[in-house]
Amino acid sequence: MATPLLDVRDLHTHFIARNLDNEIRTARALNGVSFSLDGGKILGLVGETGAGKSLTALSVMGLLRPPARVVAGQVLFEGRDLIAMPPEEVNRLRGARMAMVVQSPKSSLDPLSRIGEQLVRVQRAHDPALGQAEATARAVAMLEAVGIPDPQRRARAWPHELSGGMAQRVLIALALVNQPRLLIADEPTTGLDVTVQAQILDLFRELVLANGIGAIIITHDLGVVAHYCDDVAVMFAGTIIEHGPVAAVFGQPAHPYTRALIASTPERLVIGRTRTTGAPPPNLYALPTGCLYRDRCPHAAPDCAEPPPGRAMGAGHIAHCHFAGRLAEHAA
Amino acid sequence: MSSQPTLVTENLVKHFRAGGNATVHAVNGVSFSISPGETLGMVGESGSGKSTIGRTVLRLLSPTAGRILFQGRDISTLPERQCRSLRAEMQMVFQDPWSALNPRLRARALIEEPLLLHSGLGRAERRDKVEALAARVRLGSALLERFPSELSGGQLQRVCIARAIATEPKLIVLDEPTSSLDLSVRAGILELLHELKQETGAAMLFISHDLGTLRLISDRIVVLYLGSVVESGPTRAIFERPEHPYTQALMSAHLPADPTVALSRHVLKGEIPSPINLPPGCGFASRCPLAIERCRAAMPPLAPVPGDNHHAACIRIAEGANRIPA
Numbered sequence: 001m002a003t004p005l006l007d008v009r010d011l012h013t014h015f016i017a018r019n020l021d022n023e024i025r026t027a028r029a030l031n032g033v034s035f036s037l038d039g040g041k042i043l044g045l046v047g048e049t050g051a052g053k054s055l056t057a058l059s060v061m062g063l064l065r066p067p068a069r070v071v072a073g074q075v076l077f078e079g080r081d082l083i084a085m086p087p088e089e090v091n092r093l094r095g096a097r098m099a100m101v102v103q104s105p106k107s108s109l110d111p112l113s114r115i116g117e118q119l120v121r122v123q124r125a126h127d128p129a130l131g132q133a134e135a136t137a138r139a140v141a142m143l144e145a146v147g148i149p150d151p152q153r154r155a156r157a158w159p160h161e162l163s164g165g166m167a168q169r170v171l172i173a174l175a176l177v178n179q180p181r182l183l184i185a186d187e188p189t190t191g192l193d194v195t196v197q198a199q200i201l202d203l204f205r206e207l208v209l210a211n212g213i214g215a216i217i218i219t220h221d222l223g224v225v226a227h228y229c230d231d232v233a234v235m236f237a238g239t240i241i242e243h244g245p246v247a248a249v250f251g252q253p254a255h256p257y258t259r260a261l262i263a264s265t266p267e268r269l270v271i272g273r274t275r276t277t278g279a280p281p282p283n284l285y286a287l288p289t290g291c292l293y294r295d296r297c298p299h300a301a302p303d304c305a306e307p308p309p310g311r312a313m314g315a316g317h318i319a320h321c322h323f324a325g326r327l328a329e330h331a332a
Numbered sequence: 333m334s335s336q337p338t339l340v341t342e343n344l345v346k347h348f349r350a351g352g353n354a355t356v357h358a359v360n361g362v363s364f365s366i367s368p369g370e371t372l373g374m375v376g377e378s379g380s381g382k383s384t385i386g387r388t389v390l391r392l393l394s395p396t397a398g399r400i401l402f403q404g405r406d407i408s409t410l411p412e413r414q415c416r417s418l419r420a421e422m423q424m425v426f427q428d429p430w431s432a433l434n435p436r437l438r439a440r441a442l443i444e445e446p447l448l449l450h451s452g453l454g455r456a457e458r459r460d461k462v463e464a465l466a467a468r469v470r471l472g473s474a475l476l477e478r479f480p481s482e483l484s485g486g487q488l489q490r491v492c493i494a495r496a497i498a499t500e501p502k503l504i505v506l507d508e509p510t511s512s513l514d515l516s517v518r519a520g521i522l523e524l525l526h527e528l529k530q531e532t533g534a535a536m537l538f539i540s541h542d543l544g545t546l547r548l549i550s551d552r553i554v555v556l557y558l559g560s561v562v563e564s565g566p567t568r569a570i571f572e573r574p575e576h577p578y579t580q581a582l583m584s585a586h587l588p589a590d591p592t593v594a595l596s597r598h599v600l601k602g603e604i605p606s607p608i609n610l611p612p613g614c615g616f617a618s619r620c621p622l623a624i625e626r627c628r629a630a631m632p633p634l635a636p637v638p639g640d641n642h643h644a645a646c647i648r649i650a651e652g653a654n655r656i657p658a
Contacts, residue, residue, distance in 0.1 A: 048516065048517075049485075049514055163603050164378075165603050166603075193377035193378055193541065193603070193604070194377070194541065194543070194582060195377065195581055195582065195585045196377075196603055197585065197587075198584075198587075198597065198599045198600075199599055199600070199601075202597075202599060220514065220515065221587070221589075223544075223588055223589045225589075226587065226588065226589050226590055226593075227587050227591065227595060228587075246591050247591050247592075250589075250591050250592075251592070260516060261515060261516065262589070264515045264516045264518070264519035265515065265544070265589035265590075266545055266547065266548050267544060267588045267589050267590050267593075268589075268590075269519050269522070269548060271522060271523060271526045
């Protein structure tokens with residue numbers, strides 16, 4: 001089998017800091033994240049706040065800041081381990097071969113440069129030999145590709161002159177101008193209006209497919225995953241608890257957490273049926289052994305004190321639960 | 333059900349002064365009513381004026397023109413002092429519970445606050461009432477001793493809801509109360525609001541941009557665009573037979589969390605225009621694929637369309653030319 005574009009293996013990221021009593025405290029934020037991604041595919045990374053979605057992206061991109069650091073695992077990008085690579089070498093790849101679109105477009109653009117200049121700068125940072133004229137021409141072409149009307153004139157606009165949707169298009173242009181192989185978008189449409197969200201997601205998918213890019217969309221919106229992603233990985237407490245093709249995971253969710261998550265989407269929710277409210281996520285400073293979902297799981301049994309194995313549910317569909325495939329169909 | 337609506341607005345207008353001589357036309361003649369025990373969902377994009385309407389009906393803002401009738405009484409020009417006593421009967425829940433609560437008060441004191449202001453209950457009675465309210469919103473009594481920083485988003489929103497229902501209001505305005513919450517937490521809050529509506533018979537104005545949430549919780553829906561109502565009607569009718577082209581586009585842009593549901597996409601071009609320089613005529617004409625010259629001439633009136641209590645503001649409906657082709 002060919003090398004996947006991105007192959008994350010057993011990634012562990014911890015926050016290691018000293019408390020007021022000068023004792024070392026470790027928050028185990030990522031606890032063995034593994035997944036792989038091929039070019040031309042879109043993977044949706046979902047989970048609740050604090051599940052480690054953004055942290056996975058930052059760990060992959062080498063953008064962690066102390067006290068967070070990767071303590072174990074590999075991030076194989078085109079077969080080479082980014083974790084073992086010297087930071088300067090990762091810097092050369094980031095922005096060129098792999099890029100990221102972050103959540104708040106308005107605060108992610110340099111407020112003191114025109115958007116055209118920012119597009120030129122990101123190209124020349126990775127290719128100093130590139131001429132100004134050529135970089136400018138490519139910047140304008142990129143603005144046109146992301147659907148910005150009158151790109152020639154818009155290249156001279158300041159970030160504050162852009163609407164939220166336009167700013168998000170510029171961020172996508174910035175991420176794509178160097179023709180990356182890997183693109184990670186962290187909540188790319190959160191905060192945008194629904195009619196604008198549709199425009200941005202259509203654009204995103206179109207560009208990813210046209211250029212054979214492997215993309216990850218981090219979101220808490222299962223609607224985005226259902227309609228724009230090929231695969232989905234569900235995270236809980238810093239692990240991927242279920243992973244597979246979108247149709248399979250939405251159609252036959254096998255992990256109790258995935259089931260609960262899908263059951264609480266507005267489409268499936270039945271108002272008037274009493275339910276238990278979501279308990280707080282596990283304490284990352286004192287994680288239990290075995291299944292991390294144990295404390296919240298309605299099906300928890302003595303077996304769950306052991307780490308759950310990955311059970312294959314179908315082609316490429318894996319659930320990490322002792323009882324995956326053995327739970328009653330209706331029990332969520 | 334009593335015949336008198338809890339809240340009626342008639343041609344509500346709210347303008348803001350912007351820098352220089354510019355005027356922001358946030359709300360431009362909005363009329364709606366909410367009956368006791370009814371939840372009215374209000375949907376619109378940013379800049380549609382939905383939050384401004386929420387604040388104006390509670391008189392947190394004063395209307396520029398138009399009338400607000402609360403239980404039959406015109407409160408649109410009521411002096412601030414009298415508004416304050418009225419607030420026991422009308423309450424609000426905000427989007428962001430982290431910034432809506434005083435970080436220096438424990439949950440117990442936060443829930444007690446409206447009782448201190450409005451109830452006249454003695455200390456022991458207040459204490460009992462706080463415990464009852466916490467139980468009602470399913471906030472464990474141990475959590476009452478915590479500060480906001482020690483509570484999760486869902487728990488904080490429960491504190492906010494307990495505060496809002498403490499004085500047994502007749503009207504509760506909820507401005508995106510679940511938008512900042514995780515899915516499973518959101519479901520619990522929606523359940524709670526639904527129960528409270530049935531128990532208390534309070535009228536609710538539920539403001540949201542999330543169609544999925546509105547479909548679950550609303551009896552009727554009002555669709556806003558650029559400070560005007562473009563369509564209103566029973567929730568089912570709005571979802572199944574949207575008449576206004578904007579409502580159709582909004583529905584088709586909604587992504588149900590189910591990959592087997594095929595999308596019928598009419599992706600709109602452009603974004604909502606600035607409310608500073610309002611275009612004449614229909615506010616949606618600049619993005620509407622069906623707009624004709626006449627749409628830009630005059631503001632279309634909100635007119636009845638087939639179905640029960642269903643209205644839309646589009647001149648192309650009468651011509652039968654209001655369906656956006658797939």
